[in-house]
Amino acid sequence: xxxxxxxxxxxxxxxxxxxxxxxxxxxxxxxxxxxxxxxxxxxxxxxxxxxxxxxxxxxxxxxxxxxxxxxxxxxxxxxxxxxxxxxxxxxxxxxxxxxxxxxxxxxxxxxxxxxxxxxxxxxxxxxxxxxxxxxxxxxxxxxxxxxxxxxxxxxxxxxxxxxxxxxxxxxxxxxxxxxxxxxxxxxxxxxxxxxxxxxxxxxxxxxxxxxxxxxxxxxxxxxxxxxxxxxxxxxxxxxxxxxxxxxxxxxxxxxxxxxxxxxxxxxxxxxxxxxxxxxxxxxxxxxxxxxxxxxxxxxxxxxxxxxxxxxxxxxxxxxxxxxxxxxxxxxxxxxxxxxxxxxxxxxxxxxxxxxxxxxxxxxxx
Amino acid sequence: xxxxxxxxxxxxxxxxxxxxxxxxxxxxxxxxxxxxxxxxxxxxxxxxxxxxxxxxxxxxxxxxxxxxxxxxxxxxxxxxxxxxxxxxxxxxxxxxxxxxxxxxxxxxxxxxxxxxxxxxxxxxxxxxxxxxxxxxxxxxxxxxxxxxxxxxxxxxxxxxxxxxxxxxxxxxxxxxxxxxxxxxxxxxxxxxxxxxxxxxxxxxxxxxxxxxxxxxxxxxxxxxxxxxxxxxxxxxxxxxxxxxxxxxx
Numbered sequence: 001x002x003x004x005x006x007x008x009x010x011x012x013x014x015x016x017x018x019x020x021x022x023x024x025x026x027x028x029x030x031x032x033x034x035x036x037x038x039x040x041x042x043x044x045x046x047x048x049x050x051x052x053x054x055x056x057x058x059x060x061x062x063x064x065x066x067x068x069x070x071x072x073x074x075x076x077x078x079x080x081x082x083x084x085x086x087x088x089x090x091x092x093x094x095x096x097x098x099x100x101x102x103x104x105x106x107x108x109x110x111x112x113x114x115x116x117x118x119x120x121x122x123x124x125x126x127x128x129x130x131x132x133x134x135x136x137x138x139x140x141x142x143x144x145x146x147x148x149x150x151x152x153x154x155x156x157x158x159x160x161x162x163x164x165x166x167x168x169x170x171x172x173x174x175x176x177x178x179x180x181x182x183x184x185x186x187x188x189x190x191x192x193x194x195x196x197x198x199x200x201x202x203x204x205x206x207x208x209x210x211x212x213x214x215x216x217x218x219x220x221x222x223x224x225x226x227x228x229x230x231x232x233x234x235x236x237x238x239x240x241x242x243x244x245x246x247x248x249x250x251x252x253x254x255x256x257x258x259x260x261x262x263x264x265x266x267x268x269x270x271x272x273x274x275x276x277x278x279x280x281x282x283x284x285x286x287x288x289x290x291x292x293x294x295x296x297x298x299x300x301x302x303x304x305x306x307x308x309x310x311x312x313x314x315x316x317x318x319x320x321x322x323x324x325x326x327x328x329x330x331x332x333x334x335x336x337x338x339x340x341x342x343x344x345x346x347x348x349x350x351x352x353x354x355x356x357x358x359x360x361x362x363x364x365x
Numbered sequence: 366x367x368x369x370x371x372x373x374x375x376x377x378x379x380x381x382x383x384x385x386x387x388x389x390x391x392x393x394x395x396x397x398x399x400x401x402x403x404x405x406x407x408x409x410x411x412x413x414x415x416x417x418x419x420x421x422x423x424x425x426x427x428x429x430x431x432x433x434x435x436x437x438x439x440x441x442x443x444x445x446x447x448x449x450x451x452x453x454x455x456x457x458x459x460x461x462x463x464x465x466x467x468x469x470x471x472x473x474x475x476x477x478x479x480x481x482x483x484x485x486x487x488x489x490x491x492x493x494x495x496x497x498x499x500x501x502x503x504x505x506x507x508x509x510x511x512x513x514x515x516x517x518x519x520x521x522x523x524x525x526x527x528x529x530x531x532x533x534x535x536x537x538x539x540x541x542x543x544x545x546x547x548x549x550x551x552x553x554x555x556x557x558x559x560x561x562x563x564x565x566x567x568x569x570x571x572x573x574x575x576x577x578x579x580x581x582x583x584x585x586x587x588x589x590x591x592x593x594x595x596x597x598x599x600x601x602x603x604x605x606x607x608x609x610x611x612x613x614x
Contacts, residue, residue, distance in 0.1 A: 050519055075521035085516025088609045089534045099520050132609065148520075 001026050002047065002156065002188060007056035009042055009212075016042050018212040020056070024205070026155075027186040031199040034209035035235075040192045043209070044158050047190065048077045060156065075102055078149035078187070082161035084141050086133040092118075092144055093129045099152040117147040120181060139170040146178070150185075159191040163198065175201055196236060200224070200243050208232055220247050241360060245324035248359055250317060250351060254340045257350035262289055264303050270294065280339055280347060281307050288312040288339055288347045316341045319348060323356050373602050377595065384591055388416050398580045408580040410569040419588055421564035425483070425555040426592075429490035430548045437495050437547070438540060441502025442528070457500065464496040468554050476561055486555070486563040493554055494547040501543020505536025537607035545600035552593045556585070 002024040009017040017039040024030040032040045045051040047058060049070040058065045065073055086095050093114055100110045118125040121143040133141060142163065149157060163171045163178075175198065182189065193199055199206050200220045208215045208223070208231075216228040224244045227233040236243065259280040260269050273279045273294055281289045281303065292306040300306040316339045317326045329338055330353060337352040387393065391409060398408035413421075444453050468489045475485035509532050517527040533540075559567030566585040573581030 048519060050515070071521045071523055073521075074519055079516070079519035081512060081516060081519070083510075083512035083516075085510075085512045085519075087513060087517070087531060087535075089607075098517075098522075102521055102526075134609070 001059075001061055002190065003059040004043070004047075005057045005059070007043065007046060007053045007058065009039070009046065009051065010054045016212050017046075017053075020209075020212070020214050022207055022214065022217065024188060024190060026188055028204045029182060029189045029191065029202055030205045030207060031191045031193060031203035032207045032209060033193055033196055033199040034215075036194055038209040039212040040194075040209050041160055044160055044190060044192045047156075047158055048074045048079060050074075075099055075152065076154055076156070078151075078154040078157035080145050080149040080157070080159045080162045082164040084145035084165070086136075086141055086144060086148070088133050090132075091129065092131050092133075092136075095133070095144060096148045096151050098148060103152055113151065113153075114147075117150060120150070121147045122177060123147075138166050139174060142166055142170075142174060143177075146181075150187075155188060157187045157189045159189065161193055162191065164193070164195075171198070178202065197243070197246070200247060208235060242324055242327075244360065245327060245356065246322045248323045250321050250323055250326055250340060251319050253323065253351055253355050253359055254319065254349035255351070255355065257339060257347065259347055260292075260303065262304055262307070266297060266300075266303060269297055269303055280350070282347050286347055287345045288316060288341050312339075312341070312345065315339065317351075318343060323351075323359055326351050327353075327356055370602060370605060373598075373605075377598050377602065381595055384588075384595065388419055388588060391415060394584065398583065402580045405578060405580055407578065410572060410581050410584055412572075413564070413568065415584060415588065418564065418566050418568055418585075419592070421568075422552075422555055422558075422566040422589065423592070425486060425490065425558050425563060425565050426548065426551050428483075429487045429555070430494060430544075430551050432487070432491045433494040433498055433547055433551075434544055436491075437498030437543075438502050440495075441499040441540075442506060442533070444499070445503055445506040453503070457503065460496050460499050463492050466492075468493045468557055469560075472557060472561060481561045481563075483558075483563050485561055486558040489557065490551055490554055494551045497543045497546040497550070498540075499543075501546070502536070502540050505539030505543075506532050508539065509535050534607070535609070538604045541600055541604045541607065545597060545604070548596050548600065549593050552589060552596060556589070 002022075004020060004022040007017055007020040008015065020039075020043060022030070022043075032043060034040050042051055046053050047060075047065070049065060087098075090098075096114045096117055097110045100113060105113070114129070115125045118128055123140065123143060128140075128144070133144075136144065142165070146162065149159070163174050166174060179202065191202060203220055205217060206220055206223050207217045210231055216223060216232050218226075218228075221244065223232070224236055224240045224247070227236055227240075257280055258272055258276075259282050260272050262281055262283050264272075269279065269292065277295070278291050278293045280291050283289055290307045290310055290312055292303065292308065296308075297303070297306040315329065315333050315335060317329060319340055319342055321340075326338060326340075330336065337350050339350050340348045342348055391414060394415065395409050398405075402408055410418075443449060444456050449456075471489035471492055472485060475488045479485045479488065513531065513535070514527060517531045518524075522530065555565055556567030556570060558565040559571045566589045568585070569581040570585035573579060573583075573585070
């Protein structure tokens with residue numbers, strides 16, 4: 001648990017952080033977000049004593065960090081920065097091994113740990129050990145940076161715009177990976193970003209900062225539903241309904257969908273469909289093939305002929321998706337209902353526009 | 366890359382070996398110089414053999430450059446420490462001024478104190494060669510990106526450890542480039558040793574100038590030039606070991 005009590009930082013008579021208090025529970029991801037120059041990075045850096053507060057106290061697991069020697073404190077806290085800061089003259093192995101070496105670990109233990117970490121961030125150890133930072137892509141460097149921060153298995157991780165320098169596509173990939181890793185490791189993480197979408201995606205709690213002050217500290221749903229003031233309202237933007245949808249996982253909202261097999265007879269299809277105008281089609285393994293329109297079916301010889309030729313992956317979402325992604329596909333494809341499939345393409349059910357509307361109002365007030 | 370480097374070293378060793386053989390073979394020099402200057406009665410400088418003068422010259426260079434490196438690199442590093450921030454530009458200027466004083470002037474000042482010979486020459490060479498070493502050390506260390514230092518301190522490295530593990534290795538190629546410039550300047554400047562009796566390849570040059578004997582001058586100039594080129598290549602090869610391309614992050 002990390003507690004910041006009335007932290008103030010003054011640089012050259014300018015107050016950068018003012019009376020800032022925050023409590024982050026064990027295993028929580030707290031994202032500090034705000035416009036540039038709002039003091040979020042300074043706040044983060046006070047937690048590992050890279051910056052000393054002018055007044056106020058910081059406690060980690062009830063220990064006053066002022067009483068811990070800075071180097072020792074820092075070795076117990078993972079630290080990842082936007083620029084990554086991989087050491088260009090050291091290979092990937094030595095980079096990751098930095099903190100374990102500082103802590104004096106035995107060679108075999110370091111080797112095992114580096115291997116474990118590379119696998120954790122999804123890189124093949126044998127392939128990456130000997131590479132130098134300049135041989136890595138931005139995304140790879142970023143992942144090695146995270147692996148390095150996790151090297152000594154710290155309970156706390158401080159991250160300053162860790163995905164800031166990566167292209168949007170890779171950023172989403174890294175964020176997803178981050179969430180998966182966090183699900184397994186359950187670290188206490190404080191992450192700083194100026195990107196609200198990133199905050200909403202990653203955070204258990206969001207702290208919004210403005211001019212060195214904490215404006216609102218809440219979980220993302222609450223923050224989007226009830227902005228504390230005009231600043232937060234403007235900051236979350238007019239699309240906060242969409243942002244809220246991005247926090248809602250589709251899993252709970254899937255309803256069973258009627259479907260027929262590709263080998264079914266026309267009569268069976270008509271019977272299954274009943275009053276509706278169309279129905280999903282799956283193959284013998286329950287894998288989604290498309291849908292058929294009953295009107296078209298009447299004019300075709302077999303069920304197979306009537307299946308619309310569209311690629312199923314373009315009109316479906318997986319069960320890990322958010323309602324925002326579902327809505328986006330609906331709007332994109334002009335559909336009112338879309339199928340939900342699992343990772344193997346098997347049909348799980350469907351969601352429609354009405355479900356999304358309900359989810360939003362139910363989560364709203 | 367390592368293999369290419371090894372090849373460079375082998376080529377260098379072969380050239381150096383040829384150079385040594387040529388220096389030792391006085392008869393070869395006599396044949397060639399006689400052909401070039403048929404009118405001259407004496408084509409080989411008589412008082413010392415060429416090998417002796419090369420060794421004297423190398424001794425001057427090695428001692429003075431050695432002192433320059435031993436003093437210059439730590440001085441440069443010391444000046445980049447955060448406690449010295451306020452003195453950095455002042456000391457940089459002082460060292461630059463040292464470079465503007467011609468070594469002959471330093472000799473003139475040193476001789477009354479340390480007398481004729483080796484000591485005075487080495488002091489003059491040392492002061493003259495200090496600037497490139499110190500200023501390159503400062504430049505190299507200051508070129509270490511701040512975010513890299515931030516990362517190393519943030520992970521719990523002490524200042525000393527970050528200096529030896531991060532700052533020095535990362536600036537090594539720039540520091541060695543400074544040493545290279547200093548040594549090469551030194552090889553040329555060490556000629557002045559002849560003026561106050563410290564020997565070296567300046568001896569035949571001075572004699573040649575006085576006696577209007579170009580053959581003597583060539584015996585001083587050519588070996589010195591070859592030594593300078595060889596030294597340049599040696600440091601070039603060492604520099605390459607420490608070149609790391611920094612990633613865009």
